[in-house]
Amino acid sequence: MKYVTKADGSRQPFDRKRVRRTLENFGLDPEDADRIADDIEEAVPDGIRTAAVLRMIRTRARAVRPAVAHRTNLRRALALLRPKPDFEEFVRILLREHGYRVKAGCVLAGRCGEHEVDAIAQKDGTTLFVEVKHHVSYHRMTGLDEGRIARAIVEDLQEGFRSGRCIVSIDGALIVCNTKLSEHAKRYATCRGIEHIGWDYPVERNLRTMIEETQSYPVTIVSGVTRSVTAKLAAAGILTAKAVAYGDAATIAHDSGIPLQEVLLIAERARKILEPELRRPPG
Incomplete structure (x- = not known):
């Protein structure tokens, strides 16, 4: 059995199911998630840090679904609020x-x-x-x-x-x-x-x-969204990726004071993060 090392230094068994779930949350279909989870389970050395496992997941997921490059880690995204x-x-x-x-x-x-x-x-x-x-x-x-x-x-x-x-x-x-x-x-x-x-x-x-379950990701899930931009979006009532992805870009730009082109870029990245998961079959 292989073990991973958590951020606090403790060790726990490598969890293939968790790796697979993370891959599906990135928008990969079950077949790709299974294949990559198997590859990672085979490749990881005993004692690897969990942060390194996440980097492996992101790298392999990005090769299948490039939109993963536009998404930050959810725990980090919440911390950025x-x-x-x-x-x-x-x-x-x-x-x-x-x-x-x-x-x-x-x-x-x-x-x-x-x-x-x-x-x-x-x-x-x-x-x-x-x-x-x-x-x-x-x-x-x-x-x-x-x-x-x-x-x-x-x-x-x-x-x-x-x-x-x-x-x-x-x-x-x-x-x-x-x-x-x-x-x-x-x-x-x-x-x-x-x-x-x-x-x-x-x-x-x-x-x-x-x-x-509801894809209620914070807008900070979109990589490259700075604290300053996050604050301006929040002041305009925009706190989720869905709100910026499917809201009226011109209105968001006007209400937040963020240039329209920047709002359009954030919205495009947010849609790329959300839409593969929206198309994913239930279960």
């Missing part, structure tokens, strides 16, 4: 794509104090306040403190509602972050009923899968 307001608004967009009714952040009164929340999300009869956490270093873990604070806020808001101070009946909390969760944070969240959406947690509905 400004925590406020960009990532917060991106999370609100993503939750709406998954059927939540979402209101922007506000201040809610608890029994003992006021609490500023990043959003209120409703789905299937449940109302959650949303806490958004963003780390520029996507290798950093989201720890226990966020869950403990959220638990205390839930209790205060529920007591506030019963006493007539809070106008919204809150059922629980949802913490959304762009990194992995520590094992301690997972255990506490499970025990206390705090919902989490992290990079790879929970397995069946995490940040990565939620983005890929």
Whole structure:
């Protein structure tokens, strides 16, 4: 069995399924993904760093689908967003794509104090306040403190509602972050009923899968989009690759102050990233 070395220095078994999934997420068809995954599994030396594996995946994927050259790593793309307001608004967009009714952040009164929340999300009869956490270093873990604070806020808001101070009946909390969760944070969240959406947690509905299922990629997925351009697009209400790919380029240029030719270039690259995946057969 071959092992790979993660960014934190730990080792784990080489995962061919993960390589294949990454290739399909780049827009390759199942046959090409299988073939390249087999090639990489055969070629990687034991102990190779995960970053080197990703470079191998990108190089081989680019040979089959050149549009891969226009796409950056999703974890890096999320890290490139400004925590406020960009990532917060991106999370609100993503939750709406998954059927939540979402209101922007506000201040809610608890029994003992006021609490500023990043959003209120409703789905299937449940109302959650949303806490958004963003780390520029996507290798950093989201720890226990966020869950403990959220638990205390839930209790205060529920007591506030019963006493007539809070106008919204809150059922629980949802913490959304762009990194992995520590094992301690997972255990506490499970025990206390705090919902989490992290990079790879929970397995069946995490940040990565939620983005890929709806192709709600941040605009920073497009390689070459600078922080300055990202900020200007965000100010114009453009936070996803879909919005720039299929929006009106002239309107986006006018509203953002970005030259039309640059908007057209970003839109063209975004479409090349999105359209192969849109044509991919279900399943």
